[in-house]
Amino acid sequence: MKNKINNVNLSKTKNVLTVDYKKDKIILWLFLSPAFIFILFANIYPICYTIFMSFFKYNKIIPGTVPVFIGISNYINIFKDVVIRESFLKTVYFVAATVIVEFIIGMLLALLITVNLKAMQYLRGFFLIPLMMTPVVAGTLWRTMFDPMSGPINYFIKLFGFQNIDFLGNASRALPSIMVVEIWQATPVVMFILAAGIQALPIDIYKAADVDGASKWQIFTKITLPLLKPVFFVALLLRIMDAFKVFDTIYTMTYGGPGRATELISMLIYKQGLKYFDIGKASTLSVMFLIIIFLISINFLRNIQKKEL
Amino acid sequence: MLNSDYAKIEDIMAKFKFRKVLGKVLLYILTIFIIIVIIFPFYWLVTTSIKYGIDISATPPIIFPNRFTLENYITVFNSHIGKYILNSFIVSISTTFLAVLFGSLASYSLSKTYIGSKIRNAFLIGVLIVRIFPPVVTTMPYYLIITKFGLYDTQVSMIITYVAYSIPFVMWLMLGFFQELPSEIDRAALVDGCNLWQRFTKITLPLALPGIAVTAIFAYIMAWNEFLYASVLTSQNAKTLPVLIASYISDQRIQFGPMTATGVLLVIPVLLFSILAQKYLVRGLTFGAVKG
Secondary structure, eight states: OOOEETTEEEOSSSSOEEEOOHHHHHHHHHHHHHHHHHHIIIIIHHHHHHHHHTTEEOBTTSTTOOOEEOTTHHHHHHHHOHHHHHHHHHHHHHHHHHHHHHHHHHHHHHHHHHHSHHHHHHHHHHHHHHHHSOHHHHHHHHHHHHOTTTOHHHHHHHHTTOOOOOTTTSHHHHHHHHHHHHHHHHHHHHHHHHHHHHHTSOHHHHHHHHHHTOOHHHHIIIIIHHHHHHHHHHHHHHHHHHHHHOOHHHHHHTTTOSTTTTOOHHHHHHIIIIISOBHHHHHHHHHHHHHHHHHHHHHHHHHHHHHHO | OOHHHHHHHHHHHHHHHHHHHHHHHHHHHHHHHHHHHHHHHHHHHHHHHTSOHHHHTOSSOOSSOSOOOOHHHHHHHHTTHHHHHHHHHHHHHHHHHHHHHHHHHHHHHHHSGGGOHHHHHHHHHHHHHHHHSOTHHHHHHHHHHHHHTTOTTOHHHHHHHHHHHHHHHHHHHHHHHHHHSOHHHHHHHHHHTOOHHHIIIIIIHHHHHHHHHHHHHHHHHHHHHOOHHHHHHOSSSSOOHHHHHHTTBOSSOBOHHHHHHHHHHHHHHHHHHHHHTHHHHHHHHHHTTOOO
């Protein structure tokens, strides 16, 4: 006699229950489809469109123009363009500097949290404030605070006897000022991730090290850091990717200025595409940007894979 | 032991105690410093929004204002902010609902290993890619496509854009949550004869509810805070709050008063909610990074 409860059959030949997955697979594919359709049409298609347009010369600001196929001329022009090269350099500088500072401060804070758990429970809410604040609000807020005339930061600087500093109007100070805001907003994430990683470490090794008489510095460098590597690298990858995406704060604080001092790649793509409507150039820049980000993340993922083994 | 040994031990312990006290004092100073760095900007935001215009542009700046006004908020409310708040809200809620729905269903499928590993890996890599790339890259195609379809400046186009943007993130989070669920109960139900739909609705979903809550919170906050797509794809009708704030900055001057007032309105709900849902948020933030 065959017992059939839904997909579960009692096999006739062997005395085993087998499961028929066919109906399940249909439902699972149905589950996948809405997300799949969305990603296909609203993510993959625009990227393909961008890659496609990067081989054309198409400037929509002149009405009635038609895209003209020019092969890789766009790419060659980009390599020649000093402005674009400098923008790339500034972007890399921005990402590197913010990530390094965030991780140093984040690591210190993470250690503080894990050492002093109870006090930090209360502070946890505070640490979410910079993180959850809308980037546009953070940008405009810090712009208010950096103001040379009516901003509180200059007020405190003068209190200590120094001269007024024009943060956002000065070409060499504008980018570091934006970095400060980015660091202010992003360090809590790093702190939370590293703290969670530290708390997940096995406690036995620490006890053994204590018994063996290791100093705190030795414990940190030879036990905590190496064990934390996988978490560290994942956090690093996430933060680097997010640092490349920064746009809102730059837009509201300096709009790329003064001059081109804070014109990072994201700002450049925005201006080329949506201010000057040079679609060919903007697409090419986007493709280059994507390639760079892709290369960096693949490199990281390989590192993470290796570490996990 | 000799007396000299006792003396040495006491000496070491005294030094140790001093170090401990010094350590604790430093810790307190550091904590206070951190609190100032985090809280002061927020304090400045709120106080600026309730200062008189003259006080706002005062030199030197008034750190502790002694007179307050609601004139900035009145200005803001007089300029149709109700419509923009409604836009932000409708877009955020719809995005959250759709993104979490589609993303969770898709993640559930991906968490089941018998869907075929090649397809599964392709999907996972695709999700990773989309999560990594910067939104600037797709703003231009979106603008062109949406204007072609005549959907410029509509809530619908915003929702579609945001859902597409959020789905990879939702899938990333929910996949982790689904993988964390114990598979024994599921297997037991399978053997007992439950089909997939029953297992999903009666067993997996209730267990995954906290995960869904976290994901929904993040998706909502992301949609609420979003600026780039909103500024490019909307004009008058579908404008959201972040765009409104940026519009107070012009070449001539910055209207600090209304700007900070709008900022407060934008930020206060998110911050209040974050503080209430702390545990969930921190859990979600660290989820992708720490395994197990």
